[in-house]
Amino acid sequence: MSTDDPFSASAAGRRSEARRPLTLRDVSEASGVSEMTVSRVLRNRGDVSAATRERVLAAAKQLGYVPNKIAGALASSRVNLVAVIIPSLSNLVFPEVMNGISKVLEDTELQPVLGVTHYSPEQEEKVLYEMLSWRPSGVIIAGLERSEAARAMLRNAGIPVVEIMDVDGEPIDAMVGISHRRAGRMMAQAIVEAGYRRIGFLGTKMPRDYRARKRLEGFIEALGAASLELADEEYYEGSSGFGNGREMTMRILERTPDLDFLYYSNDLIGAGGLLYCLEQGIDIPGQIGMAGFNRVELLDGLPRQLASMDSCRQEIGEAAARIVAQRAGSDTGGGERVVLTPKLTMGDTLLRS
Amino acid sequence: MSTDDPFSASAAGRRSEARRPLTLRDVSEASGVSEMTVSRVLRNRGDVSAATRERVLAAAKQLGYVPNKIAGALASSRVNLVAVIIPSLSNLVFPEVMNGISKVLEDTELQPVLGVTHYSPEQEEKVLYEMLSWRPSGVIIAGLERSEAARAMLRNAGIPVVEIMDVDGEPIDAMVGISHRRAGRMMAQAIVEAGYRRIGFLGTKMPRDYRARKRLEGFIEALGAASLELADEEYYEGSSGFGNGREMTMRILERTPDLDFLYYSNDLIGAGGLLYCLEQGIDIPGQIGMAGFNRVELLDGLPRQLASMDSCRQEIGEAAARIVAQRAGSDTGGGERVVLTPKLTMGDTLLRS
DNA sequence: TTGAAAGCGCTAACAA
DNA sequence: TTGTTAGCGCTTTCAA
Numbered sequence: 001m002s003t004d005d006p007f008s009a010s011a012a013g014r015r016s017e018a019r020r021p022l023t024l025r026d027v028s029e030a031s032g033v034s035e036m037t038v039s040r041v042l043r044n045r046g047d048v049s050a051a052t053r054e055r056v057l058a059a060a061k062q063l064g065y066v067p068n069k070i071a072g073a074l075a076s077s078r079v080n081l082v083a084v085i086i087p088s089l090s091n092l093v094f095p096e097v098m099n100g101i102s103k104v105l106e107d108t109e110l111q112p113v114l115g116v117t118h119y120s121p122e123q124e125e126k127v128l129y130e131m132l133s134w135r136p137s138g139v140i141i142a143g144l145e146r147s148e149a150a151r152a153m154l155r156n157a158g159i160p161v162v163e164i165m166d167v168d169g170e171p172i173d174a175m176v177g178i179s180h181r182r183a184g185r186m187m188a189q190a191i192v193e194a195g196y197r198r199i200g201f202l203g204t205k206m207p208r209d210y211r212a213r214k215r216l217e218g219f220i221e222a223l224g225a226a227s228l229e230l231a232d233e234e235y236y237e238g239s240s241g242f243g244n245g246r247e248m249t250m251r252i253l254e255r256t257p258d259l260d261f262l263y264y265s266n267d268l269i270g271a272g273g274l275l276y277c278l279e280q281g282i283d284i285p286g287q288i289g290m291a292g293f294n295r296v297e298l299l300d301g302l303p304r305q306l307a308s309m310d311s312c313r314q315e316i317g318e319a320a321a322r323i324v325a326q327r328a329g330s331d332t333g334g335g336e337r338v339v340l341t342p343k344l345t346m347g348d349t350l351l352r353s
Numbered sequence: 354m355s356t357d358d359p360f361s362a363s364a365a366g367r368r369s370e371a372r373r374p375l376t377l378r379d380v381s382e383a384s385g386v387s388e389m390t391v392s393r394v395l396r397n398r399g400d401v402s403a404a405t406r407e408r409v410l411a412a413a414k415q416l417g418y419v420p421n422k423i424a425g426a427l428a429s430s431r432v433n434l435v436a437v438i439i440p441s442l443s444n445l446v447f448p449e450v451m452n453g454i455s456k457v458l459e460d461t462e463l464q465p466v467l468g469v470t471h472y473s474p475e476q477e478e479k480v481l482y483e484m485l486s487w488r489p490s491g492v493i494i495a496g497l498e499r500s501e502a503a504r505a506m507l508r509n510a511g512i513p514v515v516e517i518m519d520v521d522g523e524p525i526d527a528m529v530g531i532s533h534r535r536a537g538r539m540m541a542q543a544i545v546e547a548g549y550r551r552i553g554f555l556g557t558k559m560p561r562d563y564r565a566r567k568r569l570e571g572f573i574e575a576l577g578a579a580s581l582e583l584a585d586e587e588y589y590e591g592s593s594g595f596g597n598g599r600e601m602t603m604r605i606l607e608r609t610p611d612l613d614f615l616y617y618s619n620d621l622i623g624a625g626g627l628l629y630c631l632e633q634g635i636d637i638p639g640q641i642g643m644a645g646f647n648r649v650e651l652l653d654g655l656p657r658q659l660a661s662m663d664s665c666r667q668e669i670g671e672a673a674a675r676i677v678a679q680r681a682g683s684d685t686g687g688g689e690r691v692v693l694t695p696k697l698t699m700g701d702t703l704l705r706s
Numbered sequence: 707t708t709g710a711a712a713g714c715g716c717t718a719a720c721a722a
Numbered sequence: 723t724t725g726t727t728a729g730c731g732c733t734t735t736c737a738a
Contacts, residue, residue: 021488021511023715034725039717047723064509069486070432071715073423074730078717089451095442102469111483114467116455130464133422135374156417158374242654272654279656301595301625303632376731387709392733400707424731427714431733 022065031059042067073135082324083131085115085124085141087208090239092268092296093313094142097164100317101140108325110137119208121147132157138324140317144169145210160327160334162320165311166211167339174336176319180211183309183342184218187263187291190307190344192226193353196261196289199223200232202248202273203265204240212265215293219263232256236269245272260288267292270306271299274349278303290349305347312340375418384412395420426488435677436484438468438477438494440561443592445621445649446666447495450517453670454493461678463490472561474500485510491677493670497522498563513680513687515673518664519564520692527689529672533564536662536695537571540616540644543660543697545579546706549614549642552576553585555601555626556618557593565618568646572616585609589622598625613641620645623659624652627702631656643702658700665693 027042028035033052040046041056048056059065073079084101086094101112113136115127128150131139138160144167154161154172161173168181191199201219203212223229234252236244248269253259262277264270270292274284282288284304291307299306319338327333346352377395381388386405393399394409401409412418426432437454439447454465466489468480481503484492491513497520507514507525514526521534544552554572556565576582587605589597601622606612615630617623623645627637635641637657644660652659672691680686699705 022509025715035715036717036726037724040724043717045717049723052724064505066482066485066506066510068488068715070423070426070488071730072717074427074732075715075717077730079423089442089448095448098442098469116451129419132419135421135423152417153419156375157419239651241651244654246654268651275654275656298592298594298621301597301599301628303628378731388732389709390707393708396733398733402707405707421731424714425733427716428731428733430714 021068022063023068024065026063027056027060027065030063031055077135079135079137080109080111081113081134081136082110082321083115083128083134083136083139083141084112085117085127085131085139087117087119087142089116093294093311096313097142097317100314100319101321102317103314104318104321104325108328110321110325110328112140112321119206121150121208125150125153128153137328138162140164140320140324142166143210144171144175160324162323162336164316164320166214167337168214171335171337173334174320174323174338176316176323176336176338176340178312178316178340178342179218180214181218181221183293183311184215184220185222186342186344187215187293187309188219188222188226190346190350190353191261191263191289191291192223192228194285194289194351195353196351197228198231198256198259199228199261199263200234200252200256200259201230201263201265202234202236202245202252202269204244204269205235205237215265231259240266240268242268242272242275245269245274246276247272249273249276262288262290264290264292267294267296267299267306267308270308271302274302274304274306285349285351289351291347295343295345304349305345307347307350308345310343310345312342315340374421375416376421377418379416380409380413380418383416384408430488432488432490433462433464434466434487434489435463435674436468436481436487436489436492436494437465438470438480438484438492440470440472440495442469446647446664449666450495450670453667453672454674455670456667457671457674457678461681463674463678463681465493465674472559474503474561478503478506481506490681491515493517493673493677496563497524497528513677515676515689517669517673519567520690521567524688524690526687527673527676527691529669529676529689529691529693531665531669531693531695532571533567534571534574536646536664537568537573538575539571539695539697540568540646540662541572541575541579543699543703544614544616544642544644545576545581547642547704548706549704550581551584551609551612552581552614552616553587553605553609553612554583554616554618555587555589555598555605555622557597557622558588558590568618584612593619593621595621595625595628598622598627599629600625602626602629615641615643617643617645620647620649620652620659620661623661624655627655627657627659638702638704642704644700648696648698657702658698660700660703661698663696663698665695668693 024035024038027038038056041053117124140162142165144163163171163175165177167177167179234248236248295308295310323336377388377391380391391409394406470477493515495518497516516524516528518530520530520532587601589601648661648663676689
């Protein structure tokens with residue numbers, strides 16, 4: 001309490017005028033041990049006597065030394081970073097993928113580093129270039145659709161590349177995900193089996209959301225197999241939320257009042273639609289059935305549980321991270337394919353056949 | 354179409370057996386220009402004749418060269434990375450902060466790199482150490498509470514450090530956020546003014562969520578000023594969602610049926626509670642008033658708009674990024690303080706006085 | 707406008 | 723168990 005700065009006496013040192021970051025040399029001098037030995041201690045490598053180890057550790061802590069990984073990486077040509085490239089953080093889906101990745105990588109030396117593309121191919125190229133220039137140990141990247149330049153960069157990087165979320169297409173290297181086309185088909189089949197016939201689709205206007213498009217394609221295909229087609233469609237521009245779901249639903253039902261099923265491209269707009277229909281006194285799922293996609297857990301607790309389909313987000317993240325971790329270790333493998341199967345949840349908004 | 358690999362003729366090169374990553378030297382040899390000049394072209398530095406510039410660019414593209422930032426950073430001791438350290442991605446709040454940061458940094462050379470602590474001080478120390486060892490140009494980190502070791506690292510790093518979200522405490526360097534204590538007080542005052550007297554609090558059991566705690570402290574303080582105290586409290590462990598909100602609300606109302614206001618620590622559990630109460634036929638906001646926190650936009654479209662308080666997430670991200678960008682450029686400044694004012698939204702669940 | 711030399715801070719490889 | 727030497731791929735600085 002008598003010092004001018006209560007922190008100045010902390011173990012991490014009294015270098016408030018700290019300018020030049022500390023180097024191994026500083027620790028070496030402070031401990032009277034060679035730089036090399038200091039390096040060994042700090043990396044737990046090789047045999048170092050307990051005594052010197054103590055001395056070095058004490059000196060490093062006392063000075064507040066933080067190693068310079070830039071120099072370390074250059075010297076060893078090893079970088080413990082894994083580039084994770086996703087289209088958006090707002091989508092709820094991607095944070096969960098990220099959690100799966102983190103969970104697996106926590107048990108390894110590897111560290112995920114995040115890049116966001118905002119669904120733009122140009123941004124994707126830029127982010128990729130930026131991240132690859134740090135020579136990461138692997139890349140986990142959402143989707144299979146990308147520019148030829150991006151493909152070339154990934155192919156030339158000489159590191160494991162795992163494309164995630166989607167398996168409808170040809171990967172550059174490894175691939176982990178679900179078939180969105182199949183997910184669309186499965187949902188359509190369940191709806192048709194339940195007896196619905198006048199089916200409307202509601203989605204957000206995102207030309208670059210290939211996975212949503214594939215689901216819709218699969219959906220339409222399976223309807224076709226039952227000699228049905230979409231009775232109406234409604235699209236919204238902007239972010240997904242209850243408000244949009246509500247408005248889209250209002251519009252589509254005004255335009256086509258005899259719809260008996262509403263298929264939403266995600267649970268959030270589906271939930272908005274559900275709330276709207278319930279308010280209107282519509283019998284759900286008797287008069288109109290509804291379904292979304294993603295199986296968003298935070299929505300459990302709506303007046304009715306929305307029918308949906310699990311997109312295996314966390315598992316996808318975990319599997320992708322495992323592939324990278326595995327290969328970073330052994331330097332063998334390549335071209336892994338993990339195809340997960342989405343689970344249909346009927347909830348309370350889809351009649352049972 | 355006659356080649357064995359449709360991609361092999363792409364501009365980015367035919368090095369399918371790529372092992373050793375390309376270096377400046379490779380580009381130098383391919384273009385017949387010194388490494389130094391190649392470096393200058395690739396960085397748009399110094400005077401280079403249009404002719405050589407062309408040649409170099411063509412060679413680099415043709416080979417698919419991606420610069421090695423590790424070497425570049427070591428040589429120039431400049432790193433265009435900004436470490437962003439947050440407790441969680443699942444919280445909805447942090448992706449928005451991140452968006453604010455990205456938006457501002459997109460106009461600069463700087464790149465955000467994300468680290469997640471899961472509300473654990475140990476994890477925070479680890480992530481911080483890891484990120485600082487890459488010598489970033491700045492750190493943006495959530496909250497003001499951290500271990501002495503973490504503080505020391507940040508103080509010694511010699512780079513701009515912006516602590517965000519909260520301003521109730523002493524920052525290490527710069528600080529951007531709102532006063533959660535004040536936010537709690539403001540909400541309590543609005544509730545008391547509206548005439549509610551039997552007030553219950555519902556929150557998630559997160560001892561490390563200091564901001565939620567400060568809001569509650571401010572809330573209780575302002576109730577005290579009106580000679581009131583909390584009539585009941587209910588806590589839930591786990592993730593925030595409608596389901597938890599619903600169950601907590603059921604429990605607290607069973608235990609204390611005469612409550613006339615429910616204050617939730619966030620909008621998600623608040624929304625669950627709102628749906629529950631409406632189903633029970635409770636008059637909202639006549640019999641019971643309700644409020645949450647964060648002003649989550651995706652919830653606009655609930656049967657009633659939940660009273661809430663904006664936490665200025667995007668603005669916080671933007672302001673923090675501006676501070677880092679500014680200082681990375683000019684090397685002056687320090688100790689900036691930006692205190693934002695949360696806006697109260699009465700919505701439909703808080704009577705107007 | 708271009709090139710040559712030195713060195714950023716660390717680690718691999720070898721020597722003592 | 724510890725130390726020495728060389729060099730990772732770039733950029734800075736200086737010379738041509």
